Amino acid sequence: xxxxxxxxxxxxxxxxxxxxxxxxxxxxxxxxxxxxxxxxxxxxxxxxxxxxxxxxxxxxxxxxxxxxxxxxxxxxxxxxxxxxxxxxxxxxxxxxxxxxxxxxxxxxxxxxxxxxxxxxxxxxxxxxxxxxxxxxxxxxxxxxxxxxxxxxxxxxxxxxxxxxxxxxxxxxxxxxxxxxxxxxxxxxxxxxxxxxxxxxxxxxxxxxxxxxxxxxxxxxxxxxxxxxxxxxxxxxxxxxxxxxx
Amino acid sequence: xxxxxxxxxxxxxxxxxxxxxxxxxxxxxxxxxxxxxxxxxxxxxxxxxxxxxxxxxxxxxxxxxxxxxxxxxxxxxxxxxxxxxxxxxxxxxxxxxxxxxxxxxxxxxxxxxxxxxxxxxxxxxxxxxxxxxxxxxxxxxxxxxxxxxxxxxxxxxxxxxxxxxxxxxxxxxxxxxxxxxxxxxxxxxxxxxxxxxxxxxxxxxxxxxxxxxxxxxxxxxxxxxxxxxxxxxxxxxxxxxxxxxxxxxxxxxxxxxxxxxxxxxxxxxxxxxxxxxxxxxxxx
Numbered sequence: 433x434x435x436x437x438x439x440x441x442x443x444x445x446x447x448x449x450x451x452x453x454x455x456x457x458x459x460x461x462x463x464x465x466x467x468x469x470x471x472x473x474x475x476x477x478x479x480x481x482x483x484x485x486x487x488x489x490x491x492x493x494x495x496x497x498x499x500x501x502x503x504x505x506x507x508x509x510x511x512x513x514x515x516x517x518x519x520x521x522x523x524x525x526x527x528x529x530x531x532x533x534x535x536x537x538x539x540x541x542x543x544x545x546x547x548x549x550x551x552x553x554x555x556x557x558x559x560x561x562x563x564x565x566x567x568x569x570x571x572x573x574x575x576x577x578x579x580x581x582x583x584x585x586x587x588x589x590x591x592x593x594x595x596x597x598x599x600x601x602x603x604x605x606x607x608x609x610x611x612x613x614x615x616x617x618x619x620x621x622x623x624x625x626x627x628x629x630x631x632x633x634x635x636x637x638x639x640x641x642x643x644x645x646x647x648x649x650x651x652x653x654x655x656x657x658x659x660x661x662x663x664x665x666x667x668x669x670x671x672x673x674x675x676x677x
Numbered sequence: 678x679x680x681x682x683x684x685x686x687x688x689x690x691x692x693x694x695x696x697x698x699x700x701x702x703x704x705x706x707x708x709x710x711x712x713x714x715x716x717x718x719x720x721x722x723x724x725x726x727x728x729x730x731x732x733x734x735x736x737x738x739x740x741x742x743x744x745x746x747x748x749x750x751x752x753x754x755x756x757x758x759x760x761x762x763x764x765x766x767x768x769x770x771x772x773x774x775x776x777x778x779x780x781x782x783x784x785x786x787x788x789x790x791x792x793x794x795x796x797x798x799x800x801x802x803x804x805x806x807x808x809x810x811x812x813x814x815x816x817x818x819x820x821x822x823x824x825x826x827x828x829x830x831x832x833x834x835x836x837x838x839x840x841x842x843x844x845x846x847x848x849x850x851x852x853x854x855x856x857x858x859x860x861x862x863x864x865x866x867x868x869x870x871x872x873x874x875x876x877x878x879x880x881x882x883x884x885x886x887x888x889x890x891x892x893x894x895x896x897x898x899x900x901x902x903x904x905x906x907x908x909x910x911x912x913x914x915x916x917x918x919x920x921x922x923x924x925x926x927x928x929x930x931x932x933x934x935x936x937x938x939x940x941x942x943x944x945x946x947x948x949x950x951x952x953x954x955x956x957x958x959x960x961x
Contacts, residue, residue, distance in 0.1 A: 482859050508865030519860035523878045532874060533864035585864065 572603030744926035811905030889945030
C-alpha cells in the first residue's frame with residue numbers, strides 16, 4: 433500500500449533520513465523505533481507531506497504522494513495523523529474539532545458531520561465530552577479526541593507520532609487500548625513509539641532506525657528477542673538498563 | 678523503629694477570628710502617611726503666592742461651566758471619529774496581517790507591499806500624515822473625492838494606526854503553535870481554511886490585550902485632527918481660550934478625555950489579567 437524508496441532528507445547540513453526504503457502492506461501495522469533524532473518522526477511526516485523529502489519517492493497505491501492528481505486534499509483524506517502533543521484546536525469544542533474536516537474538506541452537511549463525529553467519539557468512549565473544550569480534558573482524553581478527529585476523515589492509513597509520549601504513565605493504557613481496537617478493525621498504521629511493550633504487542637513488523645537509516649526490520653518477536661544488528665542490540669540493552677523494557 | 682502514629686489525621690487548624698489589632702495598625706499607618714504626604718503637597722501648592730492666579734486661569738468654575746456645552750459637543754466628534762476609525766483599523770490591519778502571513782511563493786509581491794506599507798506608515802509621525810492628508814488632498818479639488826478635512830484626517834489616522842495594529846495581529850498569528858498549523862494541514866484544510874478556522878481565532882485572542890492599549894491610545898490621538906480645523910473637543914476649547922484668555926476650557930477637555938480613557942484603561946487591565954490567568958491555567 434505504501435512504498436517508500438530511497439527517501440533522503442537534510443535539515444540544513446544534517447542528514448536526517450538516509451536512503452530509507454520501506455513497504456507497508458494493507459492492514460499492516462509497522463512500528464518505527466529508535467533513539468531521539470534517528471529520523472522516525474521525519475519519516476512519518478514525509479508520508480502525508482507535512483515534510484517534503486529532498487530525494488526519493490513515496491507512493492500510495494502506486495501513485496506518488498506529490499502527484500498533482502491528488503488535488504489539494506486527496507492525500508490528506510486517505511492518510512490521517514495523530515501527534516504527540518494532540519494539537520487539538522483549543523478554541524473549539526471537542527465536537528467542532530472533529531466536525532471541522534468532514535464539513536470543510538469532505539463537504540458533509542452539519543447533521544451528517546455531527547452523526548459521524550458522535551460515531552467516532554463513541555468508538556473511544558468519549559461521547560460524554562462532545563461539548564467540552566480540549567483544555568477541560570485529561571491528556572489521555574485529549575489524545576483519544578485527536579484519534580477520533582483523525583478517524584472522522586475515514587483514512588485508510590493512520591500515522592501515529594509518539595502519541596503516548598506526552599501522557600502520564602497511568603493514562604498511556606487508555607490510549608493504547610484505543611489503538612489496539614483500530615488494529616482489530618484492520619486499519620493500516622505506521623506508528624512511531626518509545627513504548628517497546630506497545631510495539632511488541634501491536635506491530636506486525638518493527639523497524640529500528642539509527643542515524644536516519646532503517647538498520648533492522650523484523651517481526652517484533654524476532655527483533656526484541658534476537659536482534660541481529662549490533663546497534664539494535666545496544667539500543668535495546670540501554671532500554672533494558674533504564675527499566676523501560 | 679517508626680514512632681506510633683495516631684489512628685486519625687489531626688484536625689485542620691482552627692480559623693482565627695478577625696484580628697482588629699492586626700488589621701487596624703497597618704491601615705492606620707498608611708492612612709496617616711497618605712494624609713501627611715498629600716496634605717503637605719496641597720499646603721505647598723495652595724500656600725504659593727501664585728496659586729490664586731493659577732486657579733483663576735485654569736480652574737475657574739464659571740469659565741468651565743460656560744465652556745462645557747461646546748467642548749462636550751466637540752468631544753462627541755472625538756468619540757464618533759474614534760469609533761469609526763477603530764472599526765476601519767481593525768478590519769484593514771487584519772487584512773494586512775493575513776496577507777503578510779501567507780506562505781505561498783506567489784504571494785511574495787503582496788507580502789513585500791505590506792512590509793513597505795508598515796515601514797512607511799510606522800516611520801512617519803501621525804501628525805504629519807494628518808496635516809498632509811487633511812490639508813493636502815482637499816486642496817487638490819479632485820472631483821469625486823470627498824473634500825472634508827475630517828474625512829481625510831480620519832483616513833490618515835487609519836493608515837498610521839493600521840501599521841501598528843497589523844504588527845500586533847501578526848505577533849498574535851506567530852504566537853499560535855506550529856503544531857496547530859500542521860494539524861489543520863494534515864486534516865486536509867487548504868491554506869485559507871487553515872488561517873480562518875485554526876489560526877486566526879487563536880491569534881485574535883492572543884492579540885486582544887495589546888489591541889486594548891491601542892484603543893486607549895487612539896481615543897486620545899483623535900485630538901490630532903484639531904490641527905486641521907476639525908472642531909473636536911480640543912479645538913473647541915482652544916476657540917474658547919482665544920476669546921477669553923482663560924484656559925479652564927482646556928481643563929474641561931482634559932477631564933472629558935480622562936472620563937473616557939480611564940475606564941478603557943481599567944478594562945484593558947482587566948482583559949490582560951483575565952488572559953494571563955487563562956494562560957497560566959493552560960500551562961498548569
